[in-house]
Amino acid sequence: MPSARETELLEAAYRYALTHGLADLSLRPLAAAIGSSTRVLLYLFGSKDGLVRALLARARADELALLADIGTGPGVVARLWEWLSAPAHRPLLTLWLEAYARSLVEPDGPWAGFARATVEDWLEVLASGQPADVRDTPAGLASRTRDLALLRGALLDLLATGDGERVTAALG
């Protein structure tokens, strides 16, 4: 039950976080950039941790919306990679990786469980792309774990080098 003002500011803060990162996010610069004040941010989100939690949830919502859009059935992996490698999605994916790494280093705080949650989200989608008779076998689990690793490893490479050609060729 977030107020209208809250979702509006969250959206603005999200855009800010996409370009500036979450690691050294600071209330005063953020507030100044989105035309608000620390007072209001604290009032609406309770604390900085609350804000970060909301931003993480917002990013995860983007991710889940994607997974819903990608749909199920065969060819899921190729469609996922198409989305992951789109230049327009790089800020989101960089943010995603940042949150992922952070949640490993600091298991407490607002980041808690982020990495684990996304592994499960994606594995579920990949499972839906498998034939029903394979899905529940150990081989099925291994297969989708492998697909997930391939996609994410390729993403790491792409984010670092920007060499979409080489990485995409490697997935063929």
Place this chain on the structure above:
Amino acid sequence: MPSARETELLEAAYRYALTHGLADLSLRPLAAAIGSSTRVLLYLFGSKDGLVRALLARARADELALLADIGTGPGVVARLWEWLSAPAHRPLLTLWLEAYARSLVEPDGPWAGFARATVEDWLEVLASGQPADVRDTPAGLASRTRDLALLRGALLDLLATGDGERVTAALG
């Protein structure tokens, strides 16, 4: 030409960073933990950025030592995964991922180029594991890029879930 005291303190700081992460590393707590002072750290490393650079170089040295130990020739991928999945190496790999993510968000500063550098380091090692007549073909490049993605994606999964059994099975 680092002094004896410098390498001694760097080693202590490195051990500290392995358990506490690099993201919110702070001079005073670090100095207190390793029995030194901010004054000395600044004197020896010039600035905090200098310290972080030294720590990153130290971590990279660990990584390069591994790659040298792994050697070349067939079976490189399997040997690499054995090393990556060893529980004892988890702190180092978490630190590695943290630096990787950070260098993507903040291309300036001490992190600059870290992600790109490790991609190249690893690709080189994987290339050495390929037959000579494949190494220089586009197919060879695609193949080792794929192996690298597989290893790193699997590492991401393992660090988040700790489920070595499932992930190792996926690499089979």
Place this chain on the structure above:
DNA sequence: CTCCAACTGACACGAGTGTTTCAGTGGCAT
């Protein structure tokens, strides 16, 4: 002994941090 260089301790400076306190706004239902 003298001298120099490596190293260290105590302290303060200015900037930036998240958060709190207090005092308001404006609009809307009663």
Place this chain on the structure above:
DNA sequence: ATGCCACTGAAACACTCGTGTCAGTTGGAG
């Protein structure tokens, strides 16, 4: 009009941050 309620502005608090200043204290070479 009155009372409530979502929201906001200004200022301060109690830190922590990296860094600079100034004064030592070692230990070995000449």
